[in-house]
Amino acid sequence: MTPSPAVLPAAFADLAPFTAWALPTETARNRRRLASDMGEIRAFAEAMLPRLDAIAAHLDGFDLDALPKPEADLFAMMLSVAEIAPAIESYDQPAVCDGYDSARFPAVESHRLRPAF
Amino acid sequence: MNQPVTGAQPARLHDRYPDLGRGPLPVAPYIDPAYWELEKAHVFKKTWLHVGRVEEIPTAGDYFVKDLAACDASIIVVRTRSGAVKAFHNVCSHRLNKVVYEPCGKVRKFFCKFHGWAYDLDGRLTGVPDEAAFEADFDKETHGLTPVSCDVWQGFVFINMDPAPALSLADFMAPMFGGLEGYPFHMFTACYGWSTVVNCNWKMVLDAFQETYHVGYVHGRSIADALEKTDTGSPHPIDGLCGDFHRRLSIAGNPKSVYGNPKAATTGASAAAEALAGSNRPIATAALRLAQGGTKLSFDEVRLPDGLNWTRHPNWAFDINCVFPEFYLSTRPNYFQAYNFRPISHDKTLFEARVYYPEMKTAGGRFYQEYMKVALRDVLLEDLSTLEHTQAAAATGAKDHMVLQDFEIMVRHGAVVVDRLIRAGLEADRARA
Numbered sequence: 001m002t003p004s005p006a007v008l009p010a011a012f013a014d015l016a017p018f019t020a021w022a023l024p025t026e027t028a029r030n031r032r033r034l035a036s037d038m039g040e041i042r043a044f045a046e047a048m049l050p051r052l053d054a055i056a057a058h059l060d061g062f063d064l065d066a067l068p069k070p071e072a073d074l075f076a077m078m079l080s081v082a083e084i085a086p087a088i089e090s091y092d093q094p095a096v097c098d099g100y101d102s103a104r105f106p107a108v109e110s111h112r113l114r115p116a117f
Numbered sequence: 118m119n120q121p122v123t124g125a126q127p128a129r130l131h132d133r134y135p136d137l138g139r140g141p142l143p144v145a146p147y148i149d150p151a152y153w154e155l156e157k158a159h160v161f162k163k164t165w166l167h168v169g170r171v172e173e174i175p176t177a178g179d180y181f182v183k184d185l186a187a188c189d190a191s192i193i194v195v196r197t198r199s200g201a202v203k204a205f206h207n208v209c210s211h212r213l214n215k216v217v218y219e220p221c222g223k224v225r226k227f228f229c230k231f232h233g234w235a236y237d238l239d240g241r242l243t244g245v246p247d248e249a250a251f252e253a254d255f256d257k258e259t260h261g262l263t264p265v266s267c268d269v270w271q272g273f274v275f276i277n278m279d280p281a282p283a284l285s286l287a288d289f290m291a292p293m294f295g296g297l298e299g300y301p302f303h304m305f306t307a308c309y310g311w312s313t314v315v316n317c318n319w320k321m322v323l324d325a326f327q328e329t330y331h332v333g334y335v336h337g338r339s340i341a342d343a344l345e346k347t348d349t350g351s352p353h354p355i356d357g358l359c360g361d362f363h364r365r366l367s368i369a370g371n372p373k374s375v376y377g378n379p380k381a382a383t384t385g386a387s388a389a390a391e392a393l394a395g396s397n398r399p400i401a402t403a404a405l406r407l408a409q410g411g412t413k414l415s416f417d418e419v420r421l422p423d424g425l426n427w428t429r430h431p432n433w434a435f436d437i438n439c440v441f442p443e444f445y446l447s448t449r450p451n452y453f454q455a456y457n458f459r460p461i462s463h464d465k466t467l468f469e470a471r472v473y474y475p476e477m478k479t480a481g482g483r484f485y486q487e488y489m490k491v492a493l494r495d496v497l498l499e500d501l502s503t504l505e506h507t508q509a510a511a512a513t514g515a516k517d518h519m520v521l522q523d524f525e526i527m528v529r530h531g532a533v534v535v536d537r538l539i540r541a542g543l544e545a546d547r548a549r550a
Contacts, residue, residue: 026309026491045400052403052484059480075480082487085400086495090339097338100501105313105494112173112221113308115476117483 006073009058015051018044021080022073024117026107029076029083034094034102041084041094048081065116075117130526134359137526137533141518146532147318148512152539153463159542160442160535161187164362165268165275165286167444167457168194170473171202172272172306173221178238181221182207186461188278192265193217193227197238204267204276205240210260227262236262270294272302273455293363294438296424297448304414305452305473309490312469315501317508319443319460320531322468325500326445326456327437327527329354329368335499339492343377345369345432355430359530362441366527367426370434375401376492377434379450382408382485404488411482412475421450439527441534451475454493464508470497 006019021044023029033041048055055078062071087094096102108114131139146152168183180195191207193216207215214231217224226243227236235244240262248255266277268286275286282289315322325331329352333341344352355367370377372391375398380388382405389405396402425448426433435449445456452474459467472493477483510516521529 026487026494030491049399049403052407052481056407056479056481056484064478064480064483075483078480078484079487081400082404082484082491085398085404085488086339086492089398089400090492090495096495096498096502098502099495099498100313100315100504102494102498105311105498105501107494108310108312111308111310111471113170113306113473114310115307115483 007070008074009070011058012051012055012074015047015074015077018047018077019073022076023080024072024076025109026079026083027109029080030102030107032080033084033087036084036094038087038093041087045081045084045088048077052078052081067117072117079117129523130357130359131523134526134530137359137529141520142529142532144511144517144519146535147321147508148463148514150463153318153460155539155543156460156535157187157189159539161185161460162278163283163538163542164279164442165277165282165284165289166442167273167275167440167455168192168204169274170272170302170308170455171269171274172303174202176223178223178225179221180217180224182217182219183276185276185459186467187459190265190278191215192276193262194267194274194276195224195238202267202269202274203239204265204274205262206265208263209234210242210262211245216262240264271298271300289362290440293358293360293365294424294440296427297422297438298424299420299422300425300448300453301419301421302453302473304419305475307474307476307486308471309474310469310471311494311497312467313501314461315466315468315504316464317466317504318464318511319458319466320535321508321511322458322466322504323439323443323445323531324528325504327364327366327439327531328525329366330522330524335503336496339496339499340376343371343374344434345371345377353524355433356428357524357526358427359526362534364439364527364530366437367428367430367433368435368437369430369432372432375405376489379434381405382412382451401488404485407479407481408485409481411477411479411485413478414475416451419450425450439531442531452489464512468501 006022008015055074059071059075091097169181173181174196177196177198180193182193184191193205193207195203197203207217209216209229211232211234214229216227216229233246237243242257242260266282268275270286270290332344332352347353355369358365372378375392375396378392381392393402425436435447438446443458447454455471457469461467474486477486
């Protein structure tokens with residue numbers, strides 16, 4: 001499946017090289033983390049970290065439950081930063097060290113009380 | 118037996134509960150298919166089992182189904198038109214097809230796909246195609262869905278396969294968890310979950326979650342620094358309580374960490390500053406900073422019950438509440454976790470993990486929540502990592518006992534209670550025979 005190319009809000013056009021991380025589900029974000037090497041993961045984190053406050057402020061100008069596509073993609077990229085945090089802060093590798101296979105521990109994306117985003 | 122203990126820590130938990138014994142623990146109950154059959158008959162088919170939250174079925178016709186291998190049953194839990202929560206066997210009264218195939222949904226009535234029999238939300242048989250072709254005395258009133266005992270504690274739905282449970286759910290819960298009543302479970306309505314079938318005995322899985330001895334090792338890279346360590350370098354629980362069925366552990370956190378300082382997310386600036394000062398984790402730091410003020414609910418309105426943090430420890434982080442037999446409920450000031458370790462066979466367990474956070478109104482709040490959730494998921498992947506190896510090792514028969522230290526008393530307590538109920542069940546069967 002080829003995702004439709006993300007076009008970010010103008011103020012965040014500099015993050016365009018990283019739109020492959022604009023993935024709407026935890027499952028997809030985790031899969032991308034595990035398919036990336038630490039160079040890619042660190043480059044993404046370094047690009048995003050200085051922009052997180054501005055991204056949060058920008059997104060809070062919208063209804064989070066009805067974000068336009070560019071904002072939704074930006075939000076998904078922000079959540080991808082949370083996804084890669086353990087790779088950087090705990091494991092120094094993409095996967096959990098000696099961990100159980102995350103493909104065997106899938107997120108229940110359909111739970112009634114799960115936030116849309 | 119369940120009196121909370123305040124003040125100084127006990128010298129040894131085992132000193133407080135001499136009836137539990139001190140010797141090594143037999144391995145057989147973890148690997149023996151015959152023991153599993155006894156557990157099914159004398160434990161799982163006779164006790165209250167947690168199956169979900171009331172928020173999953175808010176309005177009439179909302180239902181979910183739980184397949185409980187330990188009870189040889191598929192159970193429908195449904196919200197009726199009167200607002201009650203009821204449970205039925207997912208078995209048609211006619212020729213025994215399931216009346217529901219989906220794991221959850223919303224219905225007006227339950228329709229069997231085999232011959233079209235219809236049941237209302239109270240389980241009454243209301244429609245039988247070509248009813249006149251049955252015998253003249255056929256009475257729909259006597260052919261409803263088979264009810265299953267069902268009750269709710271603090272928004273948690275429990276079922277009991279015993280049609281006349283020996284203990285009501287309230288009486289089952291009150292001795293150990295009465296002090297937890299009033300905890301704002303209903304306010305934490307952003308739920309994330311994961312599940313897996315792990316090739317391991319259910320007690321072995323549960324045991325991995327009811328002690329902190331493993332934290333420094335299994336979680337050495339991730340959250341070990343979020344727990345308060347004693348001078349031995351090991352994170353000891355603040356206190357532990359063992360009851361007739363249930364058990365509790367109280368755990369202290371490291372306030373100089375984002376994961377281990379729950380106040381940072383609830384009481385705002387000063388606690389957050391303390392957590393951030395100790396953090397060498399840039400993404401964690403950003404998440405906590407951006408989270409401030411992000412929750413929809415105001416924590417000023419949240420009243421935590423006295424039964425939480427029963428020792429009043431200043432660095433208390435969370436309590437682990439093990440609701441017998443296999444429901445793990447971890448209560449924190451700002452969220453809770455609800456895990457079930459549903460046995461499938463003597464060496465297979467369905468692990469259903471759920472975490473319930475407050476809903477977030479800001480992007481920063483949601484980012485913090487994603488950070489906490491992903492960290493938790495990865496910690497669970499660490500917890501799960503040893504289990505199948507442990508089960509395989511146990512099954513070799515090389516060891517017939519395992520050795521426990523004082524702070525693994527909850528492992529002992531769980532095994533002792535299961536064994537006690539099996540003995541009592543066998544005794545009762547013999548008396549009847």
